[in-house]
Amino acid sequence: MPHSRDSPIRRDGLAVRKERLYRRLLAGSALLTFLVTxxxxxxxxxxxxxxFGAISPIDYLTGTDWSPLIGDPTYGVLPLVSGTLLITFVSAAIALPIGLAIAIYLSEYASNRARSVFKPTLELLAGVPTVIYGYFALVYLTPILDRPLPLSIPIIPTWTPVLPEYTLVVPSLRTFNVLSASIVVGLMIIPMVSSISEDALSAVPDSLRNAAYGVGSTKLDVSTRVVVPAATSGIVSSYVLALSRAIGETMAVTIAAGQSPRMPYFPNVLDNLAQSTETITAAMVNIAQAESRSGVAFESMFALGMTLFVITLIMNVLAEWIRRRYREEYA
Incomplete structure (x- = not known):
């Protein structure tokens, strides 16, 4: 006897076919991502x-001069790596503590109403085009930072009878400089740090908080000595992912930091922040704008891309290892 159109068996067969179709579509999406990578x-x-068939890998990795398009081409990647890491570390020094402080406030102190306002507003920073950050640094931030400069800060008083006096000279900022670029990159990665860290803090069970309150701990003690250590894996992962984001930033650092690759120097450390520099991504943009689409200079763009890929891969593997190593599992 044939089954009716609305019979349970027919409906079950249709549901099975739909599930197979959904599974194949999802598997195809995952496979597409893998194939693109x-x-x-x-x-x-x-x-x-x-x-590397034309340029020695040793010369590339140890060279201190990068000039692929002007005069006698040179392909030393160290100035680009140092500029990238300098901007990354300075932006991290700005974004990581601020981002964690925001995450602690949203997770432990803010009311539901305040959280519903502050968190979406904070995440709007991630939606601003990076080119806007670059022009903001160039047009507004650099003139503001350059107003009180130059000045000298005495490190050792003049009345010291034995030790000579040393003076830390804060130089005047160039139009394109590391400091402004680092500040805007720090602003860009704050939402990533605060959002992921806030999720990690919120995942800590309330039983730990209540136990700390039961022994007389204050709100600050619970937040900093109980909740933050319990969420260490998530917080560190947010740090590493934010650093990876800063390393790969292109337009903001191209506009704010310039395109003058240089090695850092140490007689006055602050000089490095006042000078212009060039990152790996900015160098790739500069090569891509050249007319030639062949030759060693064009191929160097892919070598820079591989260098950047290896750096970010190492950082992401490190983040995953830290996440697994220090992950806390709660029932």
Whole structure:
């Protein structure tokens, strides 16, 4: 006897076919992502090997001069790596403590109404185009920071009878400089740090908080000595992911920091913040704007991309290892 159109068996068969279709669509999406990643890596490897066929990898990794398009080409990547890491570390020094402080406030202190206002407003920073940050640093931030400069700060008083006096000279900022670029990159990664850290803090069970309150701990003690240590893995992961985001930033640092690759120097450390520099991503943009789409200079762009890929891969693997190593599991 044939089954009716609305019979349970027919409906079950249709549901099974739908589930198979959904599963295949989801698996296809995951496979597409994997294939795109593999394709990008293979393209980078192929062009990078061609570049290293013309330029020694040792000269590339240890050279201190990067000038692929002007005069006698040189391909030392150290100035670009140092500029990238300098901006990353300074922006991290700005964003990481501020982002964690915001996360603690949203998780432990803010009311539901305040959280519903502050968190979306904070995440709007992540939606601002990066080119806007770059122009903001160039047009507004640099003139503001340059107003009180130059000045001298005595490190050792003049009345010291034995030790000589040393003076820390704060130089005047260049139009393109590391400090302004680092500040705007720090502002850009604050939402990532605060959002991921706030999720990690909120995941800590209330039983730990209540136990700390039961022994007389204050709100600050509970937040900083109980909740933050319990969420260490998530917080550190947010730090590493934010650093990876800062390393890969392009337009903001290209506009704010300039395109003058230079090695850092140490007679006056603050000079490095006042000078212009060039990051790996900015150098790639500069090469991509050249007319030639072939030759060693063009292939060097892929070598820079592979260098950046390796740096970010190491940082993401480190973040995953920290997450697994220090992850707390609660029933």
């Amino acid at each position: 593999v394709g990008i890596v293979l393209a980078l490897i192929g062009q990078t090997l061609r570049f």
